[in-house]
Amino acid sequence: MIPAPFDYVRPDSLAGAVAALAEAGEDAKVLAGGQSLLPLLRMRLAYPEVLVDLGGIAELRGVRDDGDFLWIGAATTHYEVLHSSLVREHCALLARATATVADPAVRHRGTIGGSLAHADPAGDLPAVALVLDARMAVSGPDGVRELAAADFFVDYLTTAMDDGEVLTGLRVPKVWAGWGFHYEKFARTAQSWAVVGVAAAVRERDGAVAEARIGLTNMGAVPVRARAAESAAAGAGLAAGPLRAAAEQADAEAAPPSDLHAQADYRRHLARVLTGRALAAAASG
Amino acid sequence: MTATPDAAERVPEIGRARRRKEDARLLTGRTRWTDNLDPAGVLHVAFVRSPLAHGAIRSVDVSGALARPGVVAAFSGADLAAEQGSLPCAWPVTADIVLPDHPPMAVEEVRYVGEAVACVVARDRYAAADALEAVEVDYEPLPAVVDMAAALAEGAPLVHADKGTNRSFVWPFESGDIAAAVDGAEVVLRRRYRQQRLIPAAMEPRAVVCAPEGEGFTLWSSTQVPHILRVMLAMVTGIPEHLIRVVAPDVGGGFGSKLQVTAEEVLALLLARRLDRPVKWTESRTEGFQTTHHGRDQVQDVTIAADRDGRLRGLKVDLLADMGAYLMLITPGIPILGAFMFPGIYKMDAYAFSCTGVFTTKVPTDAYRGAGRPEATFAIERIMDELAAELGMDPLELRRRNWIRHEEFPYTGVGGLTYDSGDYERATARAVELFGYEELRAEQARRREAGDPVQLGIGISTYTEMCGLAPSRVLGELSYAAGGWEHASVRMLPTGKVEVVTGSTPHGQGHATAWSQIVADRLGVPFEDVRVLSGDTQVGPRGMDTYGSRSLVVGGTAVVRACERVVDKARRLAAHLLEADVGDVEFTDGAFAVRGTPEPSVGIQAVALAAFAAHDLPEGVEPSLDSDAAFDPDNFSFPHGTHLCAVEVDTETGRVSVRSYVAVDDVGKVVNPLIVEGQVHGGLAQGIAQALYEEAVHDAEGNLLTSTMADYLLPSSADLPDFVTDRTETPATGNPLGAKGVGEAGTIASTPAVVNAVVDALRPYGVADVEMPCKPERVWRALWDAAARNGGAR
């Protein structure tokens, strides 16, 4: 990699990171696993003057039981998330989606916080955060605040965080007992990004869907909640037929892009087909 | 206790599945790639590259870069115009070919995105890259010419204005009366197939280091062709050939992309001379995607004529072949290598071919694994399936009715080639058995019947290909500038060990292992006692290098010949030592003895020592036991085989998954089954990749949109099925090893097998073709379009 020159700091505390960012101003960038940032540096599409590496900050790493919530530190790697028994117990959807992220090498370096902060609409985890009602914990020079996932993703590669703020972790409510989950990812090769992804959560009662949550990956500049399909699914029987019928509305709120990998109309079609499959899989598992 | 085998039980090395000698070293990093070489004082080169597909260069100002820290020099194309020459094309296929100048750095005009316009030389790679932005280039944009049809249209903008045309050449071939064959046929099918542009993506990027040494220069390059490169560097730069040494250290793959004389290699030599310092350049992956030559890129209009009973009458092929902006080393020859292969394994009355080479404002095309033959095989194997569908015949049966039967070999086909040996019946029977053809057809029928959203498709490819490049005489007839022979030296050292120098330079094929096996058998020495040297024009000045599945067939034969000469010489000396007549001395398992009386005997190692000491040599025998040989084949070699592919197509999403794949190849006699297996697996992966994944995409302005691995999709093992492979063995007759070459066969065979399977799955829906790569969206649209044609929504 031959990036443009930059300075590098590796604080050992969150306070140190916030201070380093404040000092460097708007030309500073946080470095987590580097799996999205380094490609940009390599192609000289990003020219930060200072990189503040979060890798030395122990408090940002790990998964913890936190009363009614599960706390997942921003610098926890995909690999650690995937192998956390707490994650599997309280929000299996996250584990399932994380298992589809890239390849083992990337999962050992890339972090959950980096994935969310990068806000790539093709990333698999933002839609999951949306479905799980995760709260994003952010620290900055003005203190600490928390944002709902629904308010966090603002635009393409853009979050509601201000310059100088650090995502410290996310809090996932432990309300998912009795729900079934599925993440249906449609990618062209095993290691490539999602053309479309569907995160589904289904709560069943008496042989029918009591409640459904649907989040869409790469169906717009930000992850999309498919609320029309969610409402249509509520009350539907668990057979493939009714779930598919509900999924016909999966793209109602989406504004999918056209790019090298798919035109918008095909993405809409995929979202409907994959949502039907994701709901059926979530209902049965 | 293990018994020591006596000499009589010696296991032949040829045929043994030896693990490759080179792998432990390569896999543990105990090797040096070109980029690992850092001669003292080396300077690093970075290139300013054109952001435009076509533009006139108004001015280049490098002064800003010169002011940057660490920068030692910077040059524009104009600065080097007097010495940089023109990159060579060694294969001007017609007498009137339009062959434009190709300066290594553009001087007046840029003609593809990524073409070098200036360079910066600095003390480290970072400083060189940082200074690029300080070079100011002023371009006047000119219209891009991206599409071949548009390039040939009346009034199209010209890639080379001074040439007055975008047509580089038209190369025709005709055999038999094609008009009569087509007019007289009961069925005539016309199809257009597109061979998308592919990007060779060798694991090791291109890299070059050049150092002034003594009165000359040593140039290390990640190249397939150090020998050809040396000649060409001398011809392009005027630096005398004997002052240039070219070394290909370990090279991590090429697939044809390093069968080239590149701008960066020429410039490295010129910069080392100008600056009197070693210089180095290594491409980034994106730079490689944009500037290393691409492969394929043809539009094929194919007409096939047959009778209702399936008998083929004639085949007519009209190609447009995208040359890109310039003709590089063998750019125009690539489609011509395919010209003879369109008839495949079939008998027919007439064949007509023409190829039009077209200039566009894209990076030039050139050799890519298979080079012309995959394109040809695809066309014939695809249209055979279409013909079978038209005739309502099983596609295997149609092939059986037309292929050359095993008793008919040697057979001179309508393409003019004489196929020396083969047995298509046997390979097909074996493939059908391994695949479970009938069972899969039954499952297919069930799924069709049930309207299963996941349909099953079965694809066939009964291929042959011409390789073992190549008889020099034929190359000459085809206007290629060089020959196709190969050279080897075999030296027995005084202590009985053996050094083999091969002119065929490996870049991952395993020559060190295979050549050791050959020599061990021929000289009767242990496998471990043989060392293979290659890739350095100072160690082995003669050679034609590695491409076209030629190494074993041509280079291996040269090794056999050199071994024979060593044995002949040793026999004379042994006879002298045994006080016997040469005619009475036999050579078995490394020892000479008088016929009928096994003792006394003298080992070849002892003979080598005697030849070294030279105390008592017979009349006319010179000291030292070694020999050279060059081999020039009389004919190509013709591997063949039958590949069967089953795919599942999800009709709701368009996704294609390869469910099973059977490859039965006949590559003649096998020296090392493990190496053959590796070549087949890699070849299949690359061929399947063309069918399903890979495609270089340009926008209307000529920008490459697929310039990273996130956008240019290379499949990994996770995307491929477990391959079922087997072999039949019909020895080649043109070389003493009986070998046919296997480097490209898998790639050539597999692409049509996969696409045939995809179309087979979808035929009941009214789909007759899917353009490559058969990506989900394309499959889905093909279904959608077919449904619309059939008057109903799906």
Ligand SMILES: Cc1cc2nc3c(=O)[nH]c(=O)nc-3n(C[C@H](O)[C@H](O)[C@H](O)COP(=O)(O)OP(=O)(O)OC[C@H]3O[C@@H](n4cnc5c(N)ncnc54)[C@H](O)[C@@H]3O)c2cc1C
């Ligand atoms: C080959 C490859 C394939 C991939 N495939 C997928 C895939 O299929 N699905 C998928 O979802 N992802 C994929 N990724 C991306 C991967 O998941 C990355 O890990 C992730 O996008 C970024 O995480 P990171 O820790 O590497 O962040 P970095 O690259 O270090 O940072 C990314 C961005 O987020 C900012 N940032 C990082 N952490 C914080 C923080 N705590 N607070 C504030 N800002 C922060 C950085 O400043 C930077 O702008 C792939 C990556 C690669 C290299």
